[in-house]
Structure formats: structure tokens, C-alpha cells
Amino acid sequence: xxxxxxxxxxxxxxxxxxxxxxxxxxxxxxxxxxxxxxxxxxxxxxxxxxxxxxxxxxxxxxxxxxxxxxxxxxxxxxxxxxxxxxxxxxxxxxxxxxxxxxxxxxxxxxxxxxxxxxxxxxxxxxxxxxxxx
Amino acid sequence: xxxxxxxxxxxxxxxxxxxxxxxxxxxxxxxxxxxxxxxxxxxxxxxxxxxxxxxxxxxxxxxxxxxxxxxxxxxxxxxxxxxxxxxxxxxxxxxxxxxxxxxxxxxxxxxxxxxxxxxxxxxxxxxxxxxxx
Numbered sequence: 001x002x003x004x005x006x007x008x009x010x011x012x013x014x015x016x017x018x019x020x021x022x023x024x025x026x027x028x029x030x031x032x033x034x035x036x037x038x039x040x041x042x043x044x045x046x047x048x049x050x051x052x053x054x055x056x057x058x059x060x061x062x063x064x065x066x067x068x069x070x071x072x073x074x075x076x077x078x079x080x081x082x083x084x085x086x087x088x089x090x091x092x093x094x095x096x097x098x099x100x101x102x103x104x105x106x107x108x109x110x111x112x113x114x115x116x117x118x119x120x121x122x123x124x125x126x127x128x129x130x131x132x133x
Numbered sequence: 134x135x136x137x138x139x140x141x142x143x144x145x146x147x148x149x150x151x152x153x154x155x156x157x158x159x160x161x162x163x164x165x166x167x168x169x170x171x172x173x174x175x176x177x178x179x180x181x182x183x184x185x186x187x188x189x190x191x192x193x194x195x196x197x198x199x200x201x202x203x204x205x206x207x208x209x210x211x212x213x214x215x216x217x218x219x220x221x222x223x224x225x226x227x228x229x230x231x232x233x234x235x236x237x238x239x240x241x242x243x244x245x246x247x248x249x250x251x252x253x254x255x256x257x258x259x260x261x262x263x264x265x266x
Contacts, residue, residue, distance in 0.1 A: 008205065009236075009237075010205070010233065010236070011205045047241065048237040048238075048240040048241030049241040049242075049243060050241070051237045051238070051241050052237065052238050052240075052241030052242050053241070055238065069207055071205075072141065072143070072144045072204075072205040072206050072207055073205050073206075073207060073210065073236070074202055074205055074206060074207075074209060074210035074213075074235065074236040074238065074239050075210060075236045075237070075238035075239070076207060076210060077206065077207035077208060077209060077210025077211035077212075077213075077214065078210035078211065078213055078214040078236075078238050078239065078242075079210075079214065079238070080207075080210075080211055080214065081210065081211040081212065081213065081214020081215040081217075081218070082214040082217070082218065084214075084215070085214070085215065085218035100143065102207065103142075103143070103206070103207040103208045103211075104142075104181040104184045104185065104208070105181075105184070105185050105188065105207065105208035105211050105212070106207050106208070106211065107181040107185075108180065108181030108182040108183070108184050108185030108186070109182075109185050109211075110182060110185075
């Protein structure tokens, strides 16, 4: 199984450790195409178009998209929208931060599987349920 | 012409005045379906699903999507992704904030018309060029 993990690159650097843990967990279930999301931003020489096209090719190639949607992100929202139109299964995980949950557009989309979690253990249980049944 | 204006609801409340000005400008060119984006959040009794489905119906109905993408937003990214798959023309406007511009996934997508602006006058000129030619 090929898994596209989607998380906020620029806004979510405080969450990079959580992304890393989720990615490590996902590796039990398949190949994670976007392992770099779980490490701090490194400079690279890719243009925006190269990044976009690489990531879209990975979305196309993937069997499932797993998105961490606690942090607002244009890229994550865009990838969810595109993957939805490709009929990919999409699992969205989010935490409550300062009493706020994720976007109404995400939670209100019945084609997504959205789950709130508080601890990493809860997130792992959700992923196990979703990816092994 | 029916115009869907997309802006960050939760993260972009500091930008609501800019959204309002852009919406007022857009009214010259057609009907803006999402005029509420240009006013402060008001409580309503709609469920997330009702909000999602209403907004998606407006995207479907629209002739063009205009997105202000200076502020990270899952909803705005999602709407751009969905509208792209519907082959809608999409105009993205963004400012540089603290030296950062908008997401690489947005700027790197060659199917979007992306423009940086600094002043509202510049934004108005871009819209005029895009919507009248």
C-alpha cells in the first residue's frame, strides 16, 4: 500500500515531531511517499512547480491519503481537494488547539474520514482501525 | 458572471477588511456568491456539513473562483483543489507577509493564475486585467 501523508510544511513546524511519529506508525502499513514531511524544512533547489508536480504525482500514485489537519494549510487543503476528486480514500486526523478544531469545510465533507485525537496513542488506534479493516 | 470569492475564515480575520474591499471591487464584474467572507464571523446554526455543501454548490455554480491566499487555510486550499478539477478559472492573489509568500503548492500549480500584490490598487488592477480580457 502506498500512503501519501499530508501535513502543514510552513505553518506546522511546531508539529513536525507529531508528523514524524505518525509517519513512523504508517510505515507498518505501507510505503510512505512523503517521509520528508516528518523532518524540519531543508533547503532544496526545487522550483515551486517541481514541488507541486512531484507531490501531485505522489497523490496520483497513492492508495490512501492521510492528512494531519490541526494546522491551517493551503497545501494540505489543496491536496485533500485533489485527492477527493481522484476518489482516493482520505483519513483526516486533528487535535483541538485552544478550543478550536479543524476547518468546517474539512469536517463537513462526508467523503472524508475525519477523526479527532488527543494523544498519539489515540491517533495510532484510529490508523489501525482505518488501515487494517 | 458568478464569482466565488474564497478567503480564510478562521485564520484570516485580520484580513477581513481586505476581503471586504476585494469583494466590493468584484461586484463590478458580477455577482459575488460568498459576500459573507468580507464580514466578521457571525454565529449561525448551520452544521459543518451544511456549510460544506452550500459552499460546494456555490463553487459548482460559479464561473470563476477568486482566492486571497496570503493566509494559510485548509478551506481555501480545498476549494481551489475542487474548483480546479471542475475546470473553473482560478485567480489567486497574495501578499508577502514577513518575507513569506503563499504556499509552494499554490504558486507551483500552472493551472492557477497567481499574482502577488502589495496594495489594494494593485489587486484591483490585476482583477480588472483578468476579468475583462
